[in-house]
Amino acid sequence: NAGVTQTPKFQVLKTGQSMTLQCAQDMNHEYMSWYRQDPGMGLRLIHYSVGAGITDQGEVPNGYNVSRSTTEDFPLRLLSAAPSQTSVYFCASSIRGPVEQFFGPGTRLTVL
Amino acid sequence: GNSVTQMEGPVTLSEEAFLTINCTYTATGYPSLFWYVQYPGEGLQLLLKATKADDKGSNKGFEATYRKETTSFHLEKGSVQVSDSAVYFCALSDRGFGNEKLTFGTGTRLTIIP
Numbered sequence: 152n153a154g155v156t157q158t159p160k161f162q163v164l165k166t167g168q169s170m171t172l173q174c175a176q177d178m179n180h181e182y183m184s185w186y187r188q189d190p191g192m193g194l195r196l197i198h199y200s201v202g203a204g205i206t207d208q209g210e211v212p213n214g215y216n217v218s219r220s221t222t223e224d225f226p227l228r229l230l231s232a233a234p235s236q237t238s239v240y241f242c243a244s245s246i247r248g249p250v251e252q253f254f255g256p257g258t259r260l261t262v263l
Numbered sequence: 264g265n266s267v268t269q270m271e272g273p274v275t276l277s278e279e280a281f282l283t284i285n286c287t288y289t290a291t292g293y294p295s296l297f298w299y300v301q302y303p304g305e306g307l308q309l310l311l312k313a314t315k316a317d318d319k320g321s322n323k324g325f326e327a328t329y330r331k332e333t334t335s336f337h338l339e340k341g342s343v344q345v346s347d348s349a350v351y352f353c354a355l356s357d358r359g360f361g362n363e364k365l366t367f368g369t370g371t372r373l374t375i376i377p
Contacts, residue, residue: 155306191369193267193368193369193370194307196364196365241306241307249356249364249365250295250297251309251312252309252365253306254306254308255306256304256306257305257306
């Protein structure tokens, strides 16, 4: 099993550009989530999904969109990048709920 | 709302030293408590957990006891190794109104020097 994979590992964007962070898992997990990690703030939940076709907002959803068309994939879209979205983004998955999630290696995003 | 407070870092220790990383929490219900570890360049991994008061979670020589009376879940290890260098996150899970949510602390960076 590859576990949770994220691409790209690093990305630099200009303000206003859009992009999609990819996340995939091969463990047949129903629950998937996206977090951002900022210095001194721990991890904050952006969006989550409890199964294919179902998504919901987390703590900091503004500026991000998600969809869950398959069990395996949970992409995160930045609609119009802003410097405040400079962060490290983690995707995670679990059989059920946010507890005992498996985390991907992260994507470091810089918005200039 | 729920919150987790953990000691400010960074923490630097010599190999074989005793480690304590403090964590206290505020929660309205009866949370489960967790410690996650993030090694350099990797995602978070669950290190240990405790689901009710007085439970002790343990893994890889680390221990933490769920203390309801002091709302604490301090992480301890008797003899640290260089390979323990990482960022440690305390977290709680509280099932509020059927929606389980994980709340993280800010993380404590630990560096062990040989």
